[in-house]
Amino acid sequence: MAEFQSKIRTIEWVDTYSKMVDQTKFPDKYEYINITKGDDMFDAIKTMIVRGAPAIGIAGAHGVVLYAQELNQKNLSFSDFKAELLKKSDYLVTSRPTAVNLYWAVEKQKDIIKNDNSGDIKSLIEKLKSNGKKLELEDIEINKKIGDYGAQVVPKGATILTHCNAGALATVGYGTALGVVRSAFANDPTIQVFADETRPRQQGARITTLELVMDGIPVTLITDGMCSYFMKKGMIDMVVVGADRIAANGDAANKIGTYTVAISAKYHNVPFYVAAPLSTIDTSISSGDEIVIEERSHKEVTEINGKPICAQGVNVINPGFDVTPNELIAGIITEKGIIRPDYRQSIAELFE
Secondary structure, eight states: OOOOOOOOOOEEEETTTTEOOOSSSSTTTTOOEEEEEEHHHHHHHTTTOOOOHHHHHHHHHHHHHHHHHHHGGGGGOOHHHHHHHHHHHHHHGGGGGSHHHHHHHHHHHHHHHOOOOSSSHHHHHHOOOOOOOOHHHHHHHHHHHHHHHHTTTTTTEEEEEOOOOOOOGGGSSSBBBHHHHHHHHHTTTOOOEEOOOOOOTIIIIIIIIIHHHTTTTOOEOOOOOGHHHHHHHTTTOOOEEEOSSSESOOOEEEETTTHHHHHHHHHHOOEEEEEEOOEEEESSSGGGGOOOBBBTTHHEEEEHHHESOOTOOOOOOOBSEEEEEEOOEEEEEEEEEEEESHHHHHHHHHHO
C-alpha cells in the first residue's frame, strides 16, 4: 500500500499555545492563528475556526492545557487547582455538543488531572501537554489506518462522493473520509471526487475542494441538490462521509444533508460508507435518537458573506447535523477495520 503525504497540518501544540488553521477564512486565505487562552479556544471551537470532530477533540485537549496555564498564575493550592481545572474542562465541552470526540479528548485530560496526586502543578501541566501531543500523533496514524482499510473497498477508477469536509482539515492532518480518498489515490491516480457544497456553511465548497486541489487530487464541486442526478446517471460509484457521533447501533450523526445523500445512495444502489475513528463511537447511547443536534445561528442560512439572501424576518430553522440510520450504511470504516451489520453486535465486540 503506497502512502500519500498530505501537505496539511490543521492543529499543533507549540510550546505554550495551540497553533491552528483559521478555517473561517477559506477560501480567501490559508493562515494560522495562535490560541493562547482557554476561553479563546472555547470560542474557536464554537465559531468553527477549528472544525471537524477529530480536530475539535485535539482542540479540546489543548484547551485544557491553556486553562491549566492560566490557573497556574493564581497561586492556588494543588487540590483547588485540580478542582478549578475540572470545572473549566467541563465548560469547554459545552462549546459544541454533537461531536463526541471533544468530550472524549477532554475526558482523557480529566483522567490525568484526577489521577495526579503529586502535588506539583507544573508537573501536572507538563503531563497534560504531553498527552495532547500524543493524541495529535495518534490521530494522524489512526486516520492513515482508516484510509488504508477504506481504500480496499474503492473500485479502480472510482468517483467518490463526499459531503461536508472529513479531510485533513477536519483532523490533525490526513482525514477520515478524505483519508480513504488519499490512500486510494496513492495506488490509483484515476480516482476522483465529487464534493457536495454543503449548505449553509459550504464546507465542501470552501474546504474539501481546497485541500484536494492542494494535494493534486481531481475534484468536481456540485450543489447539495445534485447528488441524486449524478447517481441516476451512474456517475457516482460510492459515497464516503465522516461522522461526529456514532451510536451503539451504528446510527451516525454527520453534517446536515448527509441523511439525504444516504437515502439517495440506497435508492440508486450506491454503497454509502462512514469513515470515523473509534473515538467517534459513543457506546453510551443506544441509537441516533439520543444524539443531541446542535442548533446554529439563523444568519448562516439567511446570509452569505454578510449579505442577505432572503426576505427579512423569514422564519429559519438551522440544525447543524442530521442522523443517518444504520440500515443505510454499507460499512463504518475505522482504524480497526470495516464494521459491517449487525452494527450493534459488531460495535459491542470492538469495545469488549
